[in-house]
Amino acid sequence: MKKINFLEHVLPHVVAVGIFLIVTLFFFKPAFFDNKTLEQHDIQQFLGSSKSIADYREQTGKEALWTDTMFSGMPAYLVSVEWGNKAVGFLKRILSLGLSHPICNIFLAFVCYYIMLLAFGIRPYLAIAGAICFGLSSYMIIGLGAGHNGRIGAIAFMPLIMAGIHLAFSNRKILGFGVTTAGLALHLRENHVQITYYFLMIVAIYGLIRLIEAIREKNGMDFLKTIGVLIPAVLIAVGTFFGPLWALTEYSAYSTRGKSELVKTTPQPTSGVKSDNAAVKSDNTKEWAFEYSNGILEPFTLLIPNFYGGSSNTSLAENRKSETFQALQNLANQGNEQMVNQLYNFTRPYWGPQSNTAPYYGGAIMVFLFAVGCAFAERKYVWWLATVSILGIVLSWGSSFPSFNYFMFDYFPAYNKFRSVTFTIIMVLFAMPLLGLMGVEKLWKQGLDKSAKRKLLIAFGATGGLCLLLWLFAGMFGFTREMENQLPAWFVDALAADRKSLFRADAFRSFAFIAAAFIMLYFDVHKKISPVGFYALLIFMATVDVAVVDSRYFSENNFKRKRDNTFFAMNEIDQDILRDKSYYRVYNLQWQEARTSYYHHSIGGYHGAKIKRYQDFYDSCITKNTQMLGADYQRQQLDFNRYTALNLLNIKYIVFGTERGAMMQNTAANGPAWFVSNILKVNTPTEELEKTCSVDTKANAVIDVSKFQVSSTEADSTGTIRIVTHEPNYLKYESNAQGNSLAVFSEIYYPGWVATIDGKESPVLRADYILRALEVPAGTHTIEFRFEPKPYTVGNKVTTASSWLVVLVLVGSLGFSLRKETQAGKKV
Structure with missing residues (x-):
């Protein structure tokens, strides 16, 4: 039996976990050292939605399967029910070293991507850089800042599943079985079916490549054996999600994601409330599905973060040195404050086609290494990951590339159940570091002959050269949006100048990082730099590359002291309503918000998939009653007997503000x-x-x-x-x-x-x-x-049993593999 060599087999992984922990602590230091918490819009809404569920659990020890504080009532397992998969949750806590939620999801992204890179044969210290770039991609950080914890958690575990699948196909079937089982169970526990769907595309393409390879090498039996190992892994993992999956499948037929029962669409509400089911935007229509679509050039933000100016939620006028600020300042000096306020609404740096977005920066260094991977990695992996990347980009285009994406919507199974197709960009972010580092490994092993030098220069030219050309010829772009053409020319010129400046600065920045990475790689392959020096420089530069861009959109301003969070502070309206101890509902005219649900039985709420019939009823009946109410209120001729839809929902209080007096009491509610x-x-x-x-x-x-x-x-x-x-x-x-x-x-x-x-x-x-x-x-x-x-009642029993089985499978497979490989004298 071969003894474990600590320096070779253990220390690299200890160093890796230590670096991941340090990066996590540093990046989120306000949460760890300043007693602050992430301020996440969606999570604030979640806390409002789930308050009554959590209270019931604390008071009774039971689960509330129905919530009566949101949308007049809906299944609670769409909000915050605790299923019997606590054993899988225990695994997550172990993997995350007990770090607090949701910050632990970024640490888990590091760890899981690192494990996947190891499974694909990447050196540990090289894998650290790839893992950090994946976990700190701006897509992950911005998503976490917005409160999309389930999505980020689901993405974090994708690499772990892929590691298990690849191990199984690499003649390490028992270990692959255990890792796949655990990875998929952890992934499904995050409950983000859309990300699971896109990950299945990645796996399907991998499987197809493997099948073609097996046919060519006449090794079909081994392929079938591997599939035979993975199928039980999938079944066990799905068992941990059986209850939630059953519930989601049942609910989908009744939700706004399902097919409408109405022969004709309901009228577009005119009350100022955005509807999920308006005539011009039915949930099943392409317009709904592709509302958030990338522009054709949007994926260039993977390479140049400010290619389209940056985030749509910032302002050029925030920089006092910008031409936009100077233009508005000159206008203000002329005494035209009203026009200044109007023009300020057009000062965002983003000039792309979307209404609300931020860059998907994956790191200039990783984009360069991806090009290296395309040139040097094994062809089967190039075909796999290049196809995944192209597909992810094309799908993210959505309505910008209708010929392909409308076909997918109409004919590809279940594809039309999801919106925000920009999520598919995660397929590219998943592929880039993996293919890039496989290319580096292959280049390192084969050395730099004449052919390799030419390929390396092509990879540099395709990425760094492109950045340099864009820096030089930035004037080819207009840097304005179509809607801005009607604004004053002097103001549009200022906007364009500032956006051009941002574009050129980031184009040159990316070129600089790529040039540095190219030089380091060249010296490393030529043995002009020590491996330790190369690893350290690459890890440092790759981390700085992505982290500095992340800091533009995620900073200490995203944190708030726990005692300073006043979002749910009780106001005078809440106090007045809560004096009524009868059973009734509250109608906050904002409707799509969950703060009201924190204290009251609300007819509104915050959820992406409401009950379809309830949405229909809101669009057709509640909006009409709201319009009548508004008109009567203006005339001071309120007659609550007229608002029959409001009465039907037992609405006793109608809220239109936060201060005392911004409330009406309905005396004609039908009652419970x-x-x-x-x-x-x-x-x-x-x-x-x-x-x-x-x-x-x-x-x-x-x-x-x-x-x-x-x-x-x-x-x-x-x-x-x-x-x-x-x-x-x-x-x-x-x-x-x-x-x-x-x-x-x-x-x-x-x-x-x-x-x-x-x-x-x-x-x-x-x-x-x-x-x-x-x-x-x-x-x-x-x-x-x-x-x-x-x-x-039934599904949760399967979920509980399967969760404990996952733990047994993982422990057993790890123990078996460790024993077998040490006995065989292999690396652990």
Whole structure:
């Protein structure tokens, strides 16, 4: 048995983890040393959305499977349910060395990419540079700053899965089995299906390349054996996500990501609230899917961060030395403050085609090494990673390249379920350091003969030479947007001059980094510099390259002292509403925000996939009532009986500000439940929605009899019904009526809710397009609703068992491989 050599087998990895830890601590030092926390917009909204769920968990030890504080009610497992995959979470804490969430995701990106590079045969110290460039790419840092923790976490674990797959195909099947199982389980736990979908494209192309290789070498049996090893790994890992996946699959049919049931689209709301389901932007349309698409030249920001000026969320006028600032200052000196304020809105440095974006900088050094990889790496890996990169870029173009991307939308399975196709740029960022460092390894081994020198010069010319040409001939670009053509010429000239300056500065900056990397690589291959010196210089320069650009968009300003976070501080409106201890809902006219959900049962919220019918109802009914309310408020002629859609949702308070007085109390809300006197039968969802918007919802219930059967069209509305208990998963009512009645509940209809009357199960009907209803016999009764969704009650058992199996598989495969390889005298 060969003994483990500490200097050769252990120390490089200790150094690597140490460097990753130092970089993480330094880059996020306010969180570690100044008692500050990341201020993330999306996470603030998440905290509002999940507050009631967390409170219920803390108070009862149980999971709230339904949240009643957002969009009048929706499944809580779309927000913040804890599934039975805690064992996988334990693995994540070990890998991240206990670093706090979400900062640990960047550290994990370093570690997982490092492991993948090792699996592909990259020297440990060389792999450190590639891992840092991947983890500190501006895409990752900006995403973390915005609060896209699930997306960044999912990306962080992609390399670990790829490492396992490659190990399995490299005759290390047991180790590959364990690493793939653990990597995929950790990846799926982050719950970002869109990133998983794009990663499957990377894996599919790898598999295709491997299949072609097996056919050429007549080694198909080994290929099938490897697939036979990986399939169980995938099944076990998917088992850890079985419950959430089942829930997401079920919900997708009911969400705004699913197909509309309406024959015709609903009208575009004019209340000033952006809709997810407006007539001109249905969730299934190409316009919705490709709303965020890169311009054709946008991927150049991988090489030159300020190719399009930088971020769309900054201003040129912030720099007092800029020509834009001087132009506005001169205008202000003339006393035209109004025009200054108007023009300030056009001072952003970004001049590309998107409305809101930031660069995807991957590092000039890594782009250069990617070109080196294309020239020197094994052809199968070049075909794989070059194809992945090209596909990622083309897909990110979205509507800018409709001939290909519209075809993908129409015909490629499930592709039309996602928007923000700019996410596919991660495919390029994934490929660049891997192919680049494989190229460096191959170049280092073969040396610099005449052919190799020519290839290296071509790689330098294709990247550094391009940057130099762009620096010299920057004037070929206009540096303005089409909408800016109507602005004063002197102002547009100032904008263009500043943007050109940013462009040229970054073009030369990238050239300088590439030239330095080229010289270092040349000397390293010629043995003119020690390996240790080369490693140290490359790690340092690659880190500086990406980190300095990151600092433009992520700084100490992204952190706030924990005690200074006042986003959820209770205001006067909150205090006034909370004095009412009855059950009701609150309508904040902002609607798409979750701060209201922190304290109240809100009809609005913040989520990317609302229940489809609820969105329909909002677009068709709530917006009309809101317009009526606004007009009546202006005339001081409020009549709450007119706002039947608001009353149907039991909206008792309407909020339009934060200070006392910016609130209206609705005295005509229908309440938590009521008996109706008339049942209006319809036969299509379109009729159902139109009728619901136009009738008195207190007296009438609209039911689609093509899906739900009711006994008659009349009912006893003279009875009483009151809510007794209201919990996330359980509702209890008491009713009393002299005749058979139809009770309508101001609760959102969704499968999984089971109703009983005096303990006997009763079918739940859907009334008024979105609500639950029950046929209640005469007399006094106890009515109960329990939310018992099978994706959780059944799926969570599979999730729990699979999670512990992942731990056993990983530990077993690592132990087996370590023992086998040390006995064989191989490197560990």
